[in-house]
Amino acid sequence: MHYKTLITAFPRIGEKRELKTALESYWAGKSSMTCLQDIARELRQKNWRIQKEHGIDFISCNDFSQYDSMLDTAVLLGAIPERFQRITDIHKQYFAMARGEKNIPALEMTKWFNTNYHYIVPELNDNISFTLNAEKIITEYKEAQRLGINPKINIIGPITFLGLSKTTNAKKPYAYFDKVLALYIQLMQKLSELNETVYIQCEEPILATNPTQEQLHLLDKAYQQLPLVSNSIKLIVTTYFEHSNEATDVLVHSPIWGLGLDFIYGPKNIDSLSKLNKKMLIAGIVDGRNIWKNNYTKSLAILDTIQNTVPKEQIIIATSCSLLHVPYCAAAEPDSPVKQWFSFAYEKLDEVKDLSAIFHAALPHTDAAQLLEKNTRINNERLSSPLIHNAQIADRISTITKIVRECTFTERIAAQRNALPLPKLPTTTIGSFPQTPEIRTLRRDFKKNSISETDYTTGIQQYIRKCVSFQEEIGLDILVHGEPERNDMVEYFGEMLHGFHFTMNGWVQSYGSRCVKPPILYGDVSRPKPMTVRWITYAQSLTKKPMKGMLTGPVTIVNWSFVRDDKPHAEVAQQIALALADEINDLQNAGIKIIQVDEAAFKEGYPLRNENINEYEKWAVANFKLAVSSAHKETQIHTHMCYSEFNDIIKTIEAMDADVITIETARSGNEILTVFKETGYTNEIGPGVYDIHSPRIPSKEEFVQQIHEILNVLPVSQLWINPDCGLKTRKWEEVRPALTNMMLAVQEVRNAL
Numbered sequence: 001m002h003y004k005t006l007i008t009a010f011p012r013i014g015e016k017r018e019l020k021t022a023l024e025s026y027w028a029g030k031s032s033m034t035c036l037q038d039i040a041r042e043l044r045q046k047n048w049r050i051q052k053e054h055g056i057d058f059i060s061c062n063d064f065s066q067y068d069s070m071l072d073t074a075v076l077l078g079a080i081p082e083r084f085q086r087i088t089d090i091h092k093q094y095f096a097m098a099r100g101e102k103n104i105p106a107l108e109m110t111k112w113f114n115t116n117y118h119y120i121v122p123e124l125n126d127n128i129s130f131t132l133n134a135e136k137i138i139t140e141y142k143e144a145q146r147l148g149i150n151p152k153i154n155i156i157g158p159i160t161f162l163g164l165s166k167t168t169n170a171k172k173p174y175a176y177f178d179k180v181l182a183l184y185i186q187l188m189q190k191l192s193e194l195n196e197t198v199y200i201q202c203e204e205p206i207l208a209t210n211p212t213q214e215q216l217h218l219l220d221k222a223y224q225q226l227p228l229v230s231n232s233i234k235l236i237v238t239t240y241f242e243h244s245n246e247a248t249d250v251l252v253h254s255p256i257w258g259l260g261l262d263f264i265y266g267p268k269n270i271d272s273l274s275k276l277n278k279k280m281l282i283a284g285i286v287d288g289r290n291i292w293k294n295n296y297t298k299s300l301a302i303l304d305t306i307q308n309t310v311p312k313e314q315i316i317i318a319t320s321c322s323l324l325h326v327p328y329c330a331a332a333e334p335d336s337p338v339k340q341w342f343s344f345a346y347e348k349l350d351e352v353k354d355l356s357a358i359f360h361a362a363l364p365h366t367d368a369a370q371l372l373e374k375n376t377r378i379n380n381e382r383l384s385s386p387l388i389h390n391a392q393i394a395d396r397i398s399t400i401t402k403i404v405r406e407c408t409f410t411e412r413i414a415a416q417r418n419a420l421p422l423p424k425l426p427t428t429t430i431g432s433f434p435q436t437p438e439i440r441t442l443r444r445d446f447k448k449n450s451i452s453e454t455d456y457t458t459g460i461q462q463y464i465r466k467c468v469s470f471q472e473e474i475g476l477d478i479l480v481h482g483e484p485e486r487n488d489m490v491e492y493f494g495e496m497l498h499g500f501h502f503t504m505n506g507w508v509q510s511y512g513s514r515c516v517k518p519p520i521l522y523g524d525v526s527r528p529k530p531m532t533v534r535w536i537t538y539a540q541s542l543t544k545k546p547m548k549g550m551l552t553g554p555v556t557i558v559n560w561s562f563v564r565d566d567k568p569h570a571e572v573a574q575q576i577a578l579a580l581a582d583e584i585n586d587l588q589n590a591g592i593k594i595i596q597v598d599e600a601a602f603k604e605g606y607p608l609r610n611e612n613i614n615e616y617e618k619w620a621v622a623n624f625k626l627a628v629s630s631a632h633k634e635t636q637i638h639t640h641m642c643y644s645e646f647n648d649i650i651k652t653i654e655a656m657d658a659d660v661i662t663i664e665t666a667r668s669g670n671e672i673l674t675v676f677k678e679t680g681y682t683n684e685i686g687p688g689v690y691d692i693h694s695p696r697i698p699s700k701e702e703f704v705q706q707i708h709e710i711l712n713v714l715p716v717s718q719l720w721i722n723p724d725c726g727l728k729t730r731k732w733e734e735v736r737p738a739l740t741n742m743m744l745a746v747q748e749v750r751n752a753l
Helices: 018-027 033-053 069-076 090-099 135-145 158-163 173-192 213-228 245-251 267-275 296-307 345-359 365-384 391-398 409-419 437-447 453-474 533-540 554-559 569-589 610-627 650-656 670-678 700-711 732-752
Strands: 109-111 118-120 152-156 198-203 233-238 258-262 280-286 315-319 498-501 508-511 514-516 520-526 548-552 594-598 636-641 660-663 684-687
Touching: 018 033, 033 135, 033 345, 069 090, 069 118, 069 135, 069 152, 118 508, 135 152, 135 173, 158 173, 158 213, 173 198, 173 213, 173 233, 213 233, 213 245, 233 280, 245 258, 245 267, 267 296, 280 296, 280 345, 296 315, 296 345, 296 365, 315 345, 345 365, 391 520, 391 569, 437 453, 453 533, 453 732, 520 569, 533 569, 548 569, 554 569, 554 610, 569 594, 569 610, 610 650, 670 684, 700 732
Parallel strands: 152 198, 198 233, 233 258, 258 280, 280 315, 548 594, 594 636, 636 660, 660 684
Antiparallel strands: 109 118, 498 520, 508 514
């Protein structure tokens, strides 16, 4: 059979977030593991059937996970750290690694390359047993076979698995390469027994990130051996998110069957195709990371260029990466003027099928012409639509004069300390407090017009009063209003800005059961009225302590949205920055002295290739500084970054010149802070001391130890104490004791200073 279509991987959370509901029910003790497994099985089988109905040839198994595929790979390889080994129930052990368990801290979590998906970081050392456990893969393969599907098997490749792992000893992760490769060889042997021909997709996205000579050497070593384990194996090595020409140079000399390349975000992959050496090319031509309808004419032009080097019969049409990064189904969305421009996971199945049918001449000429005509018309209507263009915004951008704050940090911090007399180790939280069912219901009912604005306002104000009262009770120094009016830190602002569209069910998995509904940024951005002043000033009226204004920064809004593809991200961020500058001016004029402009997604937007970093840093820093340019020197600007490695961007953080930066350190340890010390970073820092992504409640003693460890790295005059991130996903019964313990610890340390 000549295979022509392939989906790298499919979303797993469920069209209606069924997996999220099942997971949270299980974690809460309301349902059994059997119930969770039944729902997971139903979701997998639904995904397989849908792809089969859409005519997809290569349908994946093992792309489904109850939490994360990197965590699944750690379990597959027996990479279970010692602290979890005493948990004998394998399901509880699995979720303990992801979320923590009582006094057992979870594994670290960080961003999957430059996406908003978070993966669990495997933890390696000499005490790891490294034993193969392939039961999950084998079970799912046979499950698909019973539905009449012979799936390809998705596996995180050994180079990427080790490259994204961490060690707890002096060794580097690749020191364990031989042990891990031996397990992959065992795995290939087991999988080869499943069928006469078994297609295995080894995902190696780390090869798109300026691979080292060591990685390329190990790549060659691995893929010279793995395809030869059995004649029944046909191995595909897949990369995505950028070009991987260095790796292609190695892999074309290996006995792999196919090579998956991303031609959306890695157009330079075309440069290496002349070396393909008769291997199948899985051409990632349908965007797996954005939601705009594919432009068939442009895609076919790229395929024609590819065909100049690679024979058509060697080309398989595919998505650029996993469809995990897009919502499920655009057809299910309510009608809107912009809906016809969208393509979610379901629609992308049709795009892969259509492009393959046109390219491989599997359709009558008239049918192909009709497909092209319809697609061209929709794309042209979007690009020429008055919905996306606003001449007034273009005029304002052309007349920008003030782009940075006027004073140096030294001048600003002196004015701020005079205006805001704070104790040593000032304390705050990152912004949000638990989003209770009652608050979610209140927002939903107001959106449905089933309650009055008066009832809504009363409910929000009651919650704000509760948050303020609690913070004063435990002694926090800088308060927040708790953000009960906000559904999401990006969506909330997008709803108040022109140029954004919001879906009803456009959910995308961020990690575990956590889903986000990214805004669709389709047109020019402007702010018709203040967005936060009403609620922040109400909260400030309830206390004499400083109330922190809470905004989401321009870079994060861009990085956490599905952004228009007809304008550079730099220009889109500039429009957002101007709107935020207006908001900051309104807040400070209303008496708010501290304003946090979150850039949680600043690092994840970094290009994967070094040669592209300078351009990104230039526009990202410039637009953050433009957003805060309206702040007076007495107005203290905070920013927040979560789950980032800062070693390589510390100079960029310095260039952003926020007065205070808060960062995640609770899971990853305080080694992150050493880079701030080594570079002589002078602005103030709030290292997270409370891991809010785990239900664990740290004791006062843990907080004391954590604070002392921080003080071993940085001086007390520079430090703030705060949680890692916002508290919206936690419950009050977790937040109350945790923050109380944090404040007791701070007081103890202050008394000892």
